[in-house]
Amino acid sequence: xxxxxxxxxxxxxxxxxxxxxxxxxxxxxxxxxxxxxxxxxxxxxxxxxxxxxxxxxxxxxxxxxxxxxxxxxxxxxxxxxxxxxxxxxxxxxxxxxxxxxxxxxxxxxxxxxxxxxxxxxxxxxxxxxxxxxxxx
Amino acid sequence: xxxxxxxxxxxxxxxxxxxxxxxxxxxxxxxxxxxxxxxxxxxxxxxxxxxxxxxxxxxxxxxxxxxxxxxxxxxxxxxxxxxxxxxxxxxxxxxxxxxxxxxxxxxxxxxx
Numbered sequence: 001x002x003x004x005x006x007x008x009x010x011x012x013x014x015x016x017x018x019x020x021x022x023x024x025x026x027x028x029x030x031x032x033x034x035x036x037x038x039x040x041x042x043x044x045x046x047x048x049x050x051x052x053x054x055x056x057x058x059x060x061x062x063x064x065x066x067x068x069x070x071x072x073x074x075x076x077x078x079x080x081x082x083x084x085x086x087x088x089x090x091x092x093x094x095x096x097x098x099x100x101x102x103x104x105x106x107x108x109x110x111x112x113x114x115x116x117x118x119x120x121x122x123x124x125x126x127x128x129x130x131x132x133x134x135x136x
Numbered sequence: 137x138x139x140x141x142x143x144x145x146x147x148x149x150x151x152x153x154x155x156x157x158x159x160x161x162x163x164x165x166x167x168x169x170x171x172x173x174x175x176x177x178x179x180x181x182x183x184x185x186x187x188x189x190x191x192x193x194x195x196x197x198x199x200x201x202x203x204x205x206x207x208x209x210x211x212x213x214x215x216x217x218x219x220x221x222x223x224x225x226x227x228x229x230x231x232x233x234x235x236x237x238x239x240x241x242x243x244x245x246x247x248x
Binding site: 016017020021022023024025026027028029031032035041042051054055057058059062068074077078079081082083084085086087088089090091092094095096098099110113114117118120121122125 | 142143144146147148149150151153154155157158172175176178179180183197198199200201202203204205206207208209210211213214215218229232233236237239240241243244
């Protein structure tokens with residue numbers, strides 16, 4: 001049977017998909033556990049904390065030199081980071097605020113969610129870079 | 137049993153999202169954008185049609201959440217900024233948020 005491989009790294013696609021699925025299920029299980037313990041399953045404070053941690057982790061993986069089509073990247077970034085963080089919960093919370101006539105609350109939620117997580121992505125990247133240099 | 141079903145569904149959703157990224161993320165991360173907009177609609181429907189604290193609601197939320205991703209979004213924006221493409225970064229972020237909120241609102245409108 002022919003194995004389809006990544007043209008960039010030579011890794012079989014099935015292995016990369018398996019790593020992504022594994023990381024995704026672990027990250028999503030953690031997210032569900034945290035949100036289940038919260039006051040509501042879309043609690044913006046908990047979602048913020050999860051998104052911040054996941055954004056720093058993926059930034060660190062990038063800075064560390066991990067790239068697409070490698071098993072550890074698949075496990076950590078699209079897998080664990082992707083499963084732990086959530087975009088859709090944020091957009092639904094924003095849409096609910098807009099529907100209920102709270103445009104200021106909606107805008108505030110977006111600003112608070114984007115600003116620190118974007119900064120966290122940059123911070124994670126710097127931390128990863130420092131670690132990569134230290135490893136050499 | 138719920139946990140196993142949940143983990144399997146989230147695994148599948150993550151693989152679909154990563155697949156979209158592998159296929160469509162080129163000059164701009166269109167694959168992530170597509171996954172996030174689709175996920176926003178799914179979670180909008182889930183929240184709009186049932187109380188989100190029910191077990192079924194939680195499962196759909198978890199799967200819809202795994203289909204979309206926040207960490208890829210902000211890191212792709214950060215990469216575009218590091219590549220000195222501020223217009224692309226701002227446009228990608230704005231397009232994600234606007235299309236995502238519109239999709240979420242459309243999903244919410246499906247509910248009772």
